[in-house]
Amino acid sequence: MKMLIVYTYPNHNSLNYEFFQRVMEGSSDNPHITEIKVLDLYEEGFNPLLVFNEQKRRRDMHTDPGTEKYRKQITWADKIVFIYPIWWGRPPAMLMGYIDQLFASNFAYKDKKGHFPEGLLKGKSVVCVSTMKGPTFYPLFWLNNAHKILMKRVLFNFVGIKKVKFFEFGNMESPKGKQAKKLEKIYSYFKKVNN
Amino acid sequence: MKMLIVYTYPNHNSLNYEFFQRVMEGSSDNPHITEIKVLDLYEEGFNPLLVFNEQKRRRDMHTDPGTEKYRKQITWADKIVFIYPIWWGRPPAMLMGYIDQLFASNFAYKDKKGHFPEGLLKGKSVVCVSTMKGPTFYPLFWLNNAHKILMKRVLFNFVGIKKVKFFEFGNMESPKGKQAKKLEKIYSYFKKVNN
Numbered sequence: 001m002k003m004l005i006v007y008t009y010p011n012h013n014s015l016n017y018e019f020f021q022r023v024m025e026g027s028s029d030n031p032h033i034t035e036i037k038v039l040d041l042y043e044e045g046f047n048p049l050l051v052f053n054e055q056k057r058r059r060d061m062h063t064d065p066g067t068e069k070y071r072k073q074i075t076w077a078d079k080i081v082f083i084y085p086i087w088w089g090r091p092p093a094m095l096m097g098y099i100d101q102l103f104a105s106n107f108a109y110k111d112k113k114g115h116f117p118e119g120l121l122k123g124k125s126v127v128c129v130s131t132m133k134g135p136t137f138y139p140l141f142w143l144n145n146a147h148k149i150l151m152k153r154v155l156f157n158f159v160g161i162k163k164v165k166f167f168e169f170g171n172m173e174s175p176k177g178k179q180a181k182k183l184e185k186i187y188s189y190f191k192k193v194n195n
Numbered sequence: 196m197k198m199l200i201v202y203t204y205p206n207h208n209s210l211n212y213e214f215f216q217r218v219m220e221g222s223s224d225n226p227h228i229t230e231i232k233v234l235d236l237y238e239e240g241f242n243p244l245l246v247f248n249e250q251k252r253r254r255d256m257h258t259d260p261g262t263e264k265y266r267k268q269i270t271w272a273d274k275i276v277f278i279y280p281i282w283w284g285r286p287p288a289m290l291m292g293y294i295d296q297l298f299a300s301n302f303a304y305k306d307k308k309g310h311f312p313e314g315l316l317k318g319k320s321v322v323c324v325s326t327m328k329g330p331t332f333y334p335l336f337w338l339n340n341a342h343k344i345l346m347k348r349v350l351f352n353f354v355g356i357k358k359v360k361f362f363e364f365g366n367m368e369s370p371k372g373k374q375a376k377k378l379e380k381i382y383s384y385f386k387k388v389n390n
Binding site for chain 1: 205206208237243244245246247248249282283284285287288289291292294295298337338339340341344345348349350
């Protein structure tokens, strides 16, 4: 199983980076995971802005040379792991911009006249590891599950990815957030996951 | 009433720009609106990436000189109008990045120990004019209203803005989308709105 990790946090001196490290450690100890690639969007200097105009057509986005490298990573991967904080109920602008550009028509899905579009990333799986300042129950009860709906129903399922696993860790800015336990949970998950 | 328009679309040869023009025309014909400022995020070259690290602290975001101009616009405005497309169930990364940076602690809200945070943008109102490829009922029934929840409940209400009006126009890439009627609706709304 080939795994791509997309890490989205402004710096490495952070709990998000600790989660990244535990994902790496667990995956390295997992015999099912044969190769790992890492895309650190901030360190990469990824430009999150989708631009289209008279010269650069939106319909050509799936062959844009500027994002070819990132499409190849997605094509290569069997499993994609996103690590990010929840800001204002959803991932940071950087990750939204990666999505705006990478999940392009004719790469991630295909419009079919008169039918529901066809997902082109079938067979892959996704894991989202996210951290929040607020409590863990907050997204579900207060936000109608908006984060998961946006990521799973609107995005991943639409492009054909049915297997989506979420970790939403709340209270992550509190000393009582049980961070060590949650980091351990992530290590254990990635050590064992086999599909 | 002083009005700030935040326009988020990659180019001006677009239906989104027509909506912007109708907002401008209606507002100009409205005696209650005395002044209008426009922030065209793409044309402005706004950098959507929130960065914080050892040198640039997150807690100082509300005094960041790089975004001071935009904070002043928000402080100045009685009403803020956001015009944007819905991509993957939510606004584009560019607008998410504007939010990540502008709605900072101690500018937009104030944490209160042991209490719910206090919104600091009380008294202002917001209008969201958004366009979608999918049908109009889609966000409500299929997406659990995720777009409105993220914008209204998570963001605007949190910072003290109680009055939030949405226009979600669906089927906007279809010739049967009744675009002219919807543009007219926007003109009429902005010609009359008085609070």
